[in-house]
Amino acid sequence: MSKSVETRAALIGAAIATVTIAGIGLSLSATLIAVRLAEAHYSARTIGLHPAASGLVGLAIAPLVPWLARLIGIRPLLIAALLLAAACLAGLAYTDGYWPWLAVRSVYGIALTILFILGEFWISAVVWPKRRGLVMGIYTTAIATGFAAGPFVLAAMGSKGSAPFLLAALLSLVAILPIGLIRAATPVLKNPEPLPFLAILRDAPPATAAALLYGAIEASAFALLPVFALREGWGAAAAAAATAIFALGNALFQIPTGWAADRFGRRRLLILIGGLGAAGALVLPLAARSYAAYVVLLFVWSGIVGGLYAVGLTRLASRYSDAALARANAAYILLYTGGTLVGPPIFGFGLDLAPAGLFVALALALGGFFALALKPDAHP
Template identity: 40%
Template sequence: MHAPALSPPVNVASIAAAIAAISAVGLGLALSIPLLAFELHDRGVSSTWIGLNTAVGGLATIALAPFLPKLVRRIGAGPLLLVAILSAAVSLLAFKITPSFVLWFPLRFIFGAALCVLFVVSEFWINAASPNHRRGLVIGIYGTVLSMGFAGGPAILSLVGTQGWAPYLCGAAFFALAGIPVLIGAAGAPAIEEDHSGGGVWTLMRIAPAATLAAFIFGAVETGMINFLPLYGLRRGLDAGEAALLLTVAELGNVALQLPLGLLSDKVDRRRLLLGCGIIGVFGSFLIPHLAIDSWAMWIAAFFTTGIVAGLYTVGLALLGARFNGAALATANAAFVMLYSIGLTVGPTAVGGGMQLLDPHGFAWAIGAFLLLYVLVVAGQIWRDR
């Protein structure tokens, strides 16, 4: 790797465009995943099949992410983001008018591909704009905005409900609004260079396993949480609005904690911080089945567990940025998102299957098992590298 270069002056309109795009990603994921889960639940589809359908969005990212750097170089970040925003809005509306569950699979693939473009291109953008000495701070802000999008989705559901056209139209409208700053600022997007390093996903995992596995675990746990926490609430006696509100509380933990975790990551060993996040996540996940579903204790546990676990993404991305730069960072970032998406594919399937096997608490046991795996791997790596 080459010595890190000095960061260029920040183009505010350009950064605003990236922030708008990533807000759309968070909002689109957090609104669509529980909304579509509620829709399928109302149609009598099992939790396992709901998880499998959700996982198709991750497959779309896995298929598309390796080609995105080349697409951005050929098409440009701005036009590609606008096409993705339009595709996401149209496909979200199409779910409502598609009665056949079989057709939901190609629709989910299109929707997932659109979100993948928003996710990867915005993340290239943020990484290129992050000064090395304040990387944790910048990515903490990025994570906070992303988390605000995640929190906004279930908040909309709690306000407008999960029935009828209202939630679908709200989601499509937010995608459209995100296109405005993209139109204004995307011309200033950093260029993505050709990568001649030859490194791929497995090379990256060997060099920085704590960061890359964090992406996978976060994808599995966060998507499983968004998809099944509302259904978990329903099966423990909450109504649909209360279940969506519980998810909102959990996602507000992401909003509140990413900036402090990002700042902390600039001052301490990031691998040890990732280990601590994983340990707290394990404890919180295994605690949830023992708490009353409508209690303040449940809200507090959901808030801190979800917020700390989201630190795996924020701190993992900062650790990745500290290890790579230039074109290698762009390639590493694509691999990071791919691993996140593999988690997005595996997580809902495993959590849905766990919930079906041990109804309803298999939801929490499955999430805790993912986090326990991460803790064991990172602890082993730190022990070997002492």
């Protein structure tokens, strides 16, 4: 293995490790807040507005991240974001109630937006072009594994007390180590050429729509799947476990999905994900008559729809390089964040109408994406 390849692998591994460790704390805290608010008898729509606040702040900060990275540097800005994340998660441990948590979680959204934009730019900037899909599959596998670990940890610890929030804060501090200790030169963000947001949307509509839809689905899963499980009478531990299984299915399907994206075409794969995802969403409420059947189908369904993010990002990243890639990454995160903003309230409204309403709304969204992906464009 050449030194160049070793250096790239080390840089990629450091970025993946950092974002994954931070993701454990994110999913743990998101599931914990959803469970506590549901136990306090807030409606699904009201609970869905909670992650939307974080998404709204993310929408505001995302366009500024490339500028901040040029000003401060990518590594220092990532470390600052993780320190802010740790402070916010510790703050959640020492506050209580819907509105105090909403305020702290909104600031937490700043840290998360910086973390994901720069983490994904870091990887995209150093990855081998012919292995982009596979590496992005490994990245999203690691992230989804981290997201799965959080609810499992919560199920083991229980949802009472401040310890889960403090553990999440500690994980954000630990996440500094991989990028802080690596000696290889990190990517440098140069002054970008103008790349208007609308031009990115026009260049790759299915890829950008994949970010929006995935953000909506993922945020809704962590906010609303626990609510659905509690309303089915399964209890807090079973609700956390089902949410963890959603994240685990997402994790285990990512590498095969990335491999398939490199070999069979990203557009074809996005079409397949949209169609199968819509069909699976319609079957899920029928499977919920049995907890075991529900979690098995949820595992498979999450693995399918989880491919939206990696395949969409791979398709978008293949179009750009250098500074333009950073701007495209920021736009992708902006759309993902927009999905986290609008998804939980909309899907939460469906859940308030009827338990199956959550999954009908998900099926309609995935069906719309399927129709969009069917339209041909200039890029494979």
